[in-house]
Amino acid sequence: MKAIDAHGHFGPYDRGLGTRVDRFMSANAADVVQRGLDCGIEITVVSAIHGLIPYRGNPIRGNNDAAEAVSTNAALRFWTIIDPRVPETYDQSDRLLDHPACCGIKVHPHAHQFEIREHGPAIFAFAAERNAVVLTHSGDIGSYPEDFVPFADRYPNVKLILAHLGNSDDGSVSRQVEAIERARNGNLYVDTSSARSMFAGLIEWAVARIGFDRILFGTDTPLYWAGAQKGRIETAEIGEDAKRAILSENAASLLGLDRQTAE
Numbered sequence: 001m002k003a004i005d006a007h008g009h010f011g012p013y014d015r016g017l018g019t020r021v022d023r024f025m026s027a028n029a030a031d032v033v034q035r036g037l038d039c040g041i042e043i044t045v046v047s048a049i050h051g052l053i054p055y056r057g058n059p060i061r062g063n064n065d066a067a068e069a070v071s072t073n074a075a076l077r078f079w080t081i082i083d084p085r086v087p088e089t090y091d092q093s094d095r096l097l098d099h100p101a102c103c104g105i106k107v108h109p110h111a112h113q114f115e116i117r118e119h120g121p122a123i124f125a126f127a128a129e130r131n132a133v134v135l136t137h138s139g140d141i142g143s144y145p146e147d148f149v150p151f152a153d154r155y156p157n158v159k160l161i162l163a164h165l166g167n168s169d170d171g172s173v174s175r176q177v178e179a180i181e182r183a184r185n186g187n188l189y190v191d192t193s194s195a196r197s198m199f200a201g202l203i204e205w206a207v208a209r210i211g212f213d214r215i216l217f218g219t220d221t222p223l224y225w226a227g228a229q230k231g232r233i234e235t236a237e238i239g240e241d242a243k244r245a246i247l248s249e250n251a252a253s254l255l256g257l258d259r260q261t262a263e
Helices: 020-024 029-038 059-071 088-096 116-129 145-154 175-182 202-210 226-234 240-255 257-262
Strands: 003-010 041-048 076-081 102-107 134-136 160-162 188-191
Touching: 003 029, 003 226, 003 240, 029 041, 029 076, 029 226, 041 059, 041 226, 041 240, 059 076, 059 088, 076 088, 102 116, 116 134, 116 145, 145 160, 145 175, 145 188, 160 175, 175 188, 175 202, 226 240, 240 257
Parallel strands: 003 041, 041 076, 076 102, 102 134, 134 160, 160 188
Antiparallel strands: none
């Protein structure tokens, strides 16, 4: 089945430790693209790992590298990263949101070490003014799914994707789904870019609770192997219509990728 990966990365995963694991979790843009194409992922939407990791990262450099990467990789689109503690990322993202390959805004409260309850008002006001889609890390300190619900309710024109279905630092697998159930405007989504999505039953449970139209396929490539993440959806105990929606149709609609591809 063909797919759109709404949550990928590229670049070095470098925590300054020089470990084998860090090397395993790193890949350049061309390798990310090829791994996707090898398993039927036609488009991967990325942000630069080095804009996020090591902690605090360099979002300005990461955004510039992402814009450059898409210029030579037709199968890539990108998220522009906003770190509210780096005010320049707002101005940079204001420009990059006009880029034809930019799908929206990425925030990572955990990696950038801020609390969404503190910085959410500015981030979501900015996104709302530009009708931007927002993808956020969720499930760890500073980014608990329930803390995003007030912003989704306040700004109904902002489509918000909670990354990492099933992720939570307290071991809960339900926080993203419960946040979606609480949100009033139907503008809250979740992606599958979590090792926990490989759990037997989690995908099926989420579809039963919130419907397949609220779930987007994501891999967190190159941190995880894209083909394994895709195979989990393809072999899930859900209908073929649900698989198609999760793997590609939801992202195509939400991110305007049908239009971008046609152009």
